[in-house]
Amino acid sequence: MAKAKTNTEDYLRMYRQMVRIRTFEDNANQLYLSAKMPGLTHMYSGEEAVAVGICEALTDDDRITSTHRGHGHCVAKGAEFKEMFCELLGKEEGYCRGKGGSMHIADQSHGNLGANAIVGGSMGIATGSALRSKMLGHDDVTVCFFGDGATAQGLLYEVMNMAALWNLPVIYACENNGYSEYTKTEEIAAGSITARAEAFGIEAFKIDGQDVLAVNELTQKLVARCRKGEGPFFIELETYRYHGHHVGDINREYYRSKDEEKDWKENRDPIIRFRGWLVEQGIASEEEIEAMNAEIEKDATEAVAYAEAAKYPDVSEVDMHVYAD
Amino acid sequence: MATEILMPALSPTMEEGTLAKWLVKEGDTVNSGDILAEIETDKATMEFEAVDEGVIGKILVEEGTEGVKVNTPIAVIGEEGEDMSNAETASDAATETKEEVTKDQPMAQQPAAVPAKADRSPDWPEGTEMTTMTVREALNTAMVEEMERDDGVFLMGEEVAEYQGAYKISQGLLDKFGEKRVIDTPITEHGFAGIAVGAAFGGLKPIVEFMTFNFAMQAIDQIINSAAKTLYMSGGQMGAPMVFRGPNGAAARVAAQHSQDYAAWYAHIPGLKVVMPYTAADAKGLLKSAIRDPNPVIFLENEILYGRSFEVPVLDDFTIPFGKARIAREGKDVTIVSFGIGMSYAMEAAEKLAEEGVDAEVIDLRTLRPLDYDTVLDSVRKTNRMVTVEEGWPVGAIGNHLSAHVMTHAFDYLDAPVLNVCGKDVPMPYAANLERHALVTTDEVIEAVNQVTYR
Numbered sequence: 001m002a003k004a005k006t007n008t009e010d011y012l013r014m015y016r017q018m019v020r021i022r023t024f025e026d027n028a029n030q031l032y033l034s035a036k037m038p039g040l041t042h043m044y045s046g047e048e049a050v051a052v053g054i055c056e057a058l059t060d061d062d063r064i065t066s067t068h069r070g071h072g073h074c075v076a077k078g079a080e081f082k083e084m085f086c087e088l089l090g091k092e093e094g095y096c097r098g099k100g101g102s103m104h105i106a107d108q109s110h111g112n113l114g115a116n117a118i119v120g121g122s123m124g125i126a127t128g129s130a131l132r133s134k135m136l137g138h139d140d141v142t143v144c145f146f147g148d149g150a151t152a153q154g155l156l157y158e159v160m161n162m163a164a165l166w167n168l169p170v171i172y173a174c175e176n177n178g179y180s181e182y183t184k185t186e187e188i189a190a191g192s193i194t195a196r197a198e199a200f201g202i203e204a205f206k207i208d209g210q211d212v213l214a215v216n217e218l219t220q221k222l223v224a225r226c227r228k229g230e231g232p233f234f235i236e237l238e239t240y241r242y243h244g245h246h247v248g249d250i251n252r253e254y255y256r257s258k259d260e261e262k263d264w265k266e267n268r269d270p271i272i273r274f275r276g277w278l279v280e281q282g283i284a285s286e287e288e289i290e291a292m293n294a295e296i297e298k299d300a301t302e303a304v305a306y307a308e309a310a311k312y313p314d315v316s317e318v319d320m321h322v323y324a325d
Numbered sequence: 326m327a328t329e330i331l332m333p334a335l336s337p338t339m340e341e342g343t344l345a346k347w348l349v350k351e352g353d354t355v356n357s358g359d360i361l362a363e364i365e366t367d368k369a370t371m372e373f374e375a376v377d378e379g380v381i382g383k384i385l386v387e388e389g390t391e392g393v394k395v396n397t398p399i400a401v402i403g404e405e406g407e408d409m410s411n412a413e414t415a416s417d418a419a420t421e422t423k424e425e426v427t428k429d430q431p432m433a434q435q436p437a438a439v440p441a442k443a444d445r446s447p448d449w450p451e452g453t454e455m456t457t458m459t460v461r462e463a464l465n466t467a468m469v470e471e472m473e474r475d476d477g478v479f480l481m482g483e484e485v486a487e488y489q490g491a492y493k494i495s496q497g498l499l500d501k502f503g504e505k506r507v508i509d510t511p512i513t514e515h516g517f518a519g520i521a522v523g524a525a526f527g528g529l530k531p532i533v534e535f536m537t538f539n540f541a542m543q544a545i546d547q548i549i550n551s552a553a554k555t556l557y558m559s560g561g562q563m564g565a566p567m568v569f570r571g572p573n574g575a576a577a578r579v580a581a582q583h584s585q586d587y588a589a590w591y592a593h594i595p596g597l598k599v600v601m602p603y604t605a606a607d608a609k610g611l612l613k614s615a616i617r618d619p620n621p622v623i624f625l626e627n628e629i630l631y632g633r634s635f636e637v638p639v640l641d642d643f644t645i646p647f648g649k650a651r652i653a654r655e656g657k658d659v660t661i662v663s664f665g666i667g668m669s670y671a672m673e674a675a676e677k678l679a680e681e682g683v684d685a686e687v688i689d690l691r692t693l694r695p696l697d698y699d700t701v702l703d704s705v706r707k708t709n710r711m712v713t714v715e716e717g718w719p720v721g722a723i724g725n726h727l728s729a730h731v732m733t734h735a736f737d738y739l740d741a742p743v744l745n746v747c748g749k750d751v752p753m754p755y756a757a758n759l760e761r762h763a764l765v766t767t768d769e770v771i772e773a774v775n776q777v778t779y780r
Contacts, residue, residue: 063527065523094560095559095560095562096558096559096560096562097560097561098560099557099558099559099560100558100559100560104558104559106555106558106559106562106563107562108559108562108563113523113526113563114555114558114559114562114563116550116551118546118550121519121546121547121550121551122551123519124515124516124517124518124519124520124521124522124523124547124551125519125522125523125526125551126523127516127519127520127523128519128520128521128522128523128524128525128526128527129523129524129526129527130523131520131523131524132523132524132527132528132529133527135479135505135524135529136529142523154515155515155516155519158511158513158515158516158517158519159516159519159520161511161513161516162510162511162513162516162517162520165511320561321556321557321559321560321561322556322557322595322596323556323596323598323620324556324561324564324566324619324620325619
């Protein structure tokens with residue numbers, strides 16, 4: 001595996017963050033399946049190395065925009081389980097006071113400008129955040145997460161054009177998980193995805209999105225270059241979504257095989273791969289890793305219990321925050 | 326303190342009635358909502374409820390009394406233990422009117438008991454020096470003043486910098502503020518509207534100029550799903566303090582895709598504020614307020630009005646608050662409500678009607694969200710008739726909404742159904758005669774006023 005962050009603490013933190021995302025999603029899925037969670041949610045499981053590899057190269061001053069499949073970005077950017085589960089269950093202590101839900105979690109304190117559940121909807125916001133950084137003479141960088149499906153939206157090309165014209169510090173991170181909802185990516189995307197960015201004169205990279213160290217190493221370089229005014233950049237990260245398009249998408253065989261899912265889960269899982277590397281390099285023992293996993297599982301269980309018991313927003317909040325005073 | 330219960334008016338035309346039956350007696354404790362008495366008119370019998378809690382001190386009008394005038398004190402209500410032996414004298418001195426609610430007509434308002442609620446303070450102090458200015462100059466000055474006042478304000482859009490704006494609203498801004506704050510964009514409404522929203526999330530205050538609002542349809546997702554909803558969706562963590570502005574509505578002979586009034590569309594959206602000025606003074610004062618507002622504001626201008634001149638006060642810092650309509654002409658016979666270029670037709674109609682002896686009150690709403698319902702209701706309670714005028718299409722028009730509001734809150738005051746004068750229900754045609762036919766005309770406004778005044 002490629003090397004990026006070099007000290008033990010950084011490696012363990014990256015592992016920990018990936019497991020936190022997986023554990024969060026397993027619990028969220030369980031809440032949905034047991035009918036405790038309403039609505040619709042989209043699991044990030046399988047794509048952890050993308051969010052963690054990128055966000056570990058950012059500071060709290062750097063911004064991200066997220067998508068309907070956004071829990072992973074949110075955790076990776078520093079969010080807490082308790083406030084996230086509260087938000088999923090529509091409780092007052094959620095990040096958005098229960099008004100956003102799974103698809104709209106925002107966490108300003110860590111620079112997460114929020115999940116936009118209109119596919120491609122946050123591309124303008126991320127680019128505008130980068131324009132703000134440049135106008136104010138700041139050195140923060142904004143990462144725009146979106147999926148392969150969103151590359152079919154015109155907005156991407158409108159804002160990449162301006163980002164390139166104006167040299168904005170923005171990184172477009174295309175999480176190519178192979179499927180645009182229920183359709184294979186090759187059926188919705190003509191030609192090359194990276195070539196589209198290159199057409200605007202934007203340097204574009206295609207990378208294994210299951211290798212957290214490779215993702216982190218590339219992002220660190222690009223963030224540093226953005227801070228020097230060399231942005232924007234584009235990264236296509238090859239990854240895989242373990243669940244369906246959303247939690248209700250159970251019978252998937254009509255669009256992808258069980259063998260294919262099994263192959264990604266057994267042979268390319270970002271957590272298993274990184275765990276093996278940590279042990280092999282002597283950074284952590286199996287026992288230490290098991291202890292870490294158990295602690296995260298416990299945190300999640302406690303956060304779920306807390307959120308289940310937490311109170312709903314007062315009905316008087318229904319018209320709060322429609323307007324700022 | 327003892328308060329009087331007055332004989333209620335069960336309809337605006339009721340002058341007197343029979344106090345058929347008391348359901349309480351002196352010394353009884355009553356709670357809000359308890360039925361006090363039955364009142365009869367020649368049309369109906371209604372139960373009359375207490376508004377406040379207290380003890381019935383004295384019954385001043387015995388049951389069975391006929392011809393009790395509206396607003397006559399019929400009983401005195403006081404707090405527990407209060408001495409009300411001299412209640413009758415107190416009642417003579419009392420001038421405070423008391424609103425009671427009848428059970429069968431909970432929304433019925435009493436003409437005498439509804440005080441005017443609207444803010445009728447002048448927009449600028451009396452005696453202020455005035456100058457003549459076009460709407461274009463007023464908008465330009467507003468942006469200059471606000472950009473000087475706040476470094477976070479910047480302008481972006483197509484041809485706003487080098488070319489000075491397609492309609493020259495941004496004349497001189499590039500020279501004054503530089504290319505960092507006056508930004509030319511490619512022809513890419515969805516893109517630059519989205520970028521502006523992102524900049525606003527980070528605390529800057531973008532002014533987005535759409536060359537016309539017809540092109541803003543490309544950006545509607547960013548305006549509604551991102552700008553208008555984020556403050557709410559994020560539980561107050563961040564919002565979009567910004568202005569989307571540009572000409573809206575029909576210009577002349579540019580056909581369907583360049584001639585549409587979006588007032589009702591944007592006014593539908595919670596989270597947006599919507600402004601549509603008519604005069605230059607309003608254009609200036611409201612644009613300055615819009616730029617300062619911490620919410621996304623849709624500022625609808627009009628190409629035909631850009632070159633029109635009005636009196637504008639000469640003041641260092643002149644703003645007009647949102648949600649305060651302007652009474653452009655006082656009158657007593659009918660209320661004409663309009664906004665934006667609709668005011669041209671409304672005012673012209675009012676002048677012609679005056680020659681025929683009809684005294685129309687004309688209200689310029691100025692902002693559609695928030696909307697100054699009080700000024701409209703106060704006026705309708707006075708004139709008892711209303712006509713709305715707008716250039717937009719008739720289905721789901723602003724006038725429809727106002728009609729419903731007036732029906733709900735001043736039903737008993739209406740002497741005629743409210744009429745909505747709108748643009749015709751067709752895409753804008755190109756041919757001059759057809760275009761003229763599709764737009765609102767002054768004659769249509771006059772005709773509507775004639776209908777509601779039964780002339």
